[in-house]
Amino acid sequence: MTLTYRVPTDDDFDALLRRDEEAFGDVFDDAARLAARDAVDLDRFRMVLDGRDVVGLAGSFEMELTLPGLAVVPLGGTTWVSVAPTHRRQGILRRLLDDVHRDIADRGAPIAGLISSEGGIYERFGYGIATRSRVTTIDRRLVSIAPDFVPAPGSVRLVDPMELVDELVEIHTRYRRARAGEVDRSGAVMKRRLHRLGAGVRCALHADGYALWKIVSNWGNAEPQHRLDLGELTACTADAHVALWHVVLSHDLVGPIRSEQAIGLDDPLPYLLTDQRAVRTDAVHDMLWLRPDDVGRLFAERSYRVDDTFVIEVNDTGERWRVTADDAEPTDTAADLVSTRAGLGSLLLGGTSVTELARGRRVEIDPALLGRADAFFGWSPTPRCTTMF
Ligand SMILES: CC(C)(COP(=O)(O)OP(=O)(O)OC[C@H]1O[C@@H](n2cnc3c(N)ncnc32)[C@H](O)[C@@H]1OP(=O)(O)O)[C@@H](O)C(=O)NCCC(=O)NCCS
Structure with a gap:
C-alpha cells in the first residue's frame, strides 16, 4: 500500500x-x-x-x-x-x-487547540484539557427570574440571526476577548454555526449579547411542553445576561430548556432565579484541549493573580522556564514543577489546579509548594470555550 x-x-x-x-x-x-x-x-x-x-x-x-x-x-x-x-x-x-x-x-x-471527539486520543500528542463544558436542563414551568432582578422590558428584540451575522460576530468578539479560554469566530464560522443549529434557529438580540435556540414541539395530551434547545447565550454584561435569560425563560408552552454549553460552570444564573436548584447539571465534559508549543511565550503572556516565581520544566524536551508574574525566561535552575506538555495545556488557563494535576500524576511538585502554586497559576472566572471547531 x-x-x-x-x-x-x-x-x-x-x-x-x-x-x-x-x-x-x-x-x-x-x-x-x-x-x-x-x-x-x-x-x-x-x-x-x-x-x-x-x-x-x-x-x-x-x-x-x-x-x-x-x-x-x-x-x-x-x-x-x-x-x-x-x-x-x-x-x-x-x-x-x-x-x-x-x-x-x-x-x-505558539499553541494548538482542539475539541475532541473522544477522550482517549489526544493526550499522547501533547494536548491537555483546558476548559470544561456543562450540559444542563431547566424546567421552565417551575422557575423564573427572581422579582428583584427582572429587567425593565424593551432591551431585547427577536431577530433573524442569518440577517445579523456581523452584529453577532461583533458582540461575540467583545465577549471572547474578555474571557480566558474563548476563541474567535469569523463571519464564516458564525454562519457555519448557525447552519449547524439547523432550520428554525431563533435569536434574541441585546446591545451587549444574544441568545440562539430552537424549539422542538411537543403538544403532549393537551399539555404543551415544547423543548427549547438553547445553543448559546453570549453576554458581555450582567444586564445583557439577565435580560436574555428573562426572555428565554418567558417562553410559554416550553417545558425543558436544554443546553449543551450555554451555562458555564460558574454562571451566575442560579442566583438570579426563584429556585437555585432549578439549573440541573446533566453532565460535565471536556471542551477545549490545548497543546502549548512555545511554552515560554505563553506563560509570559498570561497574567497571574499573585506575585511569585516558579521554574517549570516540560518533561518531553527538558526545557525550563523561570516564570514570574511579568515574564518567563529560559533557565538552568532546578525545576519547582515538572509537567507533561499536556499537563501544561491544562495549567495554562488556570482552570485546573496544580494540586489536581499533581494528584492526577501530570505534574511533579514538592507538596509543600502546592498552596503557592495553586494561588499563582489559578484563574477566575473559570476559563470557558463555547465555540466548536
Ligand atoms: C481517531 C482517528 C483519527 C485515529 O486515526 P489512526 O490513523 O487510526 O491513528 P494512528 O494509527 O495514527 O494512532 C496514533 C495513536 O493514537 C492511538 N489512537 C488512535 N485512535 C484512538 C482512539 N480513538 N482512542 C484511543 N487511542 C487512539 C493509537 O492507538 C496510537 O497510539 P500509539 O501510537 O501510542 O500506539 C480515527 O480512528 C478516526 O478517524 N476516528 C473517527 C473520527 C474521529 O473521531 N476523529 C477525531 C476528531 S477530534
Whole structure:
C-alpha cells in the first residue's frame, strides 16, 4: 500500500467533505457546504490518498485564544481530523498531526487547540484539557427570574440571526476577548454555526449579547411542553445576561430548556432565579484541549493573580522556564514543577489546579509548594470555550 500525503487543492474539497461526512455522520447541504468551504484555508490542511481515495485528513484553522489577563495569542485550531476505517491504526493520524503541528508552528502560533471527539486520543500528542463544558436542563414551568432582578422590558428584540451575522460576530468578539479560554469566530464560522443549529434557529438580540435556540414541539395530551434547545447565550454584561435569560425563560408552552454549553460552570444564573436548584447539571465534559508549543511565550503572556516565581520544566524536551508574574525566561535552575506538555495545556488557563494535576500524576511538585502554586497559576472566572471547531 503506497500512501501519498499532500496539501489539498480546491478540486479536492468535495472528496474531503465526503471523508468528513463519513467520519462524523454529518450531511452537508449546499448552504452548509458553502459555509464549510468559506471557513477552511486548504493550505493549512493535509490529506492522505491511497490511489485516488482520500483515506485521511487533518488541518487547522487560524484562530485566536484569550489567555488569563486577556492577552490574545494566535492559536492553530486543529480540525477535520479523520482516518478511514479501512486504514485506521497504521500511524496515519500520527503522521498527519506531525505535519499539522509543524505547519501551525511555522505560521507563528505558539499553541494548538482542539475539541475532541473522544477522550482517549489526544493526550499522547501533547494536548491537555483546558476548559470544561456543562450540559444542563431547566424546567421552565417551575422557575423564573427572581422579582428583584427582572429587567425593565424593551432591551431585547427577536431577530433573524442569518440577517445579523456581523452584529453577532461583533458582540461575540467583545465577549471572547474578555474571557480566558474563548476563541474567535469569523463571519464564516458564525454562519457555519448557525447552519449547524439547523432550520428554525431563533435569536434574541441585546446591545451587549444574544441568545440562539430552537424549539422542538411537543403538544403532549393537551399539555404543551415544547423543548427549547438553547445553543448559546453570549453576554458581555450582567444586564445583557439577565435580560436574555428573562426572555428565554418567558417562553410559554416550553417545558425543558436544554443546553449543551450555554451555562458555564460558574454562571451566575442560579442566583438570579426563584429556585437555585432549578439549573440541573446533566453532565460535565471536556471542551477545549490545548497543546502549548512555545511554552515560554505563553506563560509570559498570561497574567497571574499573585506575585511569585516558579521554574517549570516540560518533561518531553527538558526545557525550563523561570516564570514570574511579568515574564518567563529560559533557565538552568532546578525545576519547582515538572509537567507533561499536556499537563501544561491544562495549567495554562488556570482552570485546573496544580494540586489536581499533581494528584492526577501530570505534574511533579514538592507538596509543600502546592498552596503557592495553586494561588499563582489559578484563574477566575473559570476559563470557558463555547465555540466548536
Ligand atoms: C481517531 C482517528 C483519527 C485515529 O486515526 P489512526 O490513523 O487510526 O491513528 P494512528 O494509527 O495514527 O494512532 C496514533 C495513536 O493514537 C492511538 N489512537 C488512535 N485512535 C484512538 C482512539 N480513538 N482512542 C484511543 N487511542 C487512539 C493509537 O492507538 C496510537 O497510539 P500509539 O501510537 O501510542 O500506539 C480515527 O480512528 C478516526 O478517524 N476516528 C473517527 C473520527 C474521529 O473521531 N476523529 C477525531 C476528531 S477530534
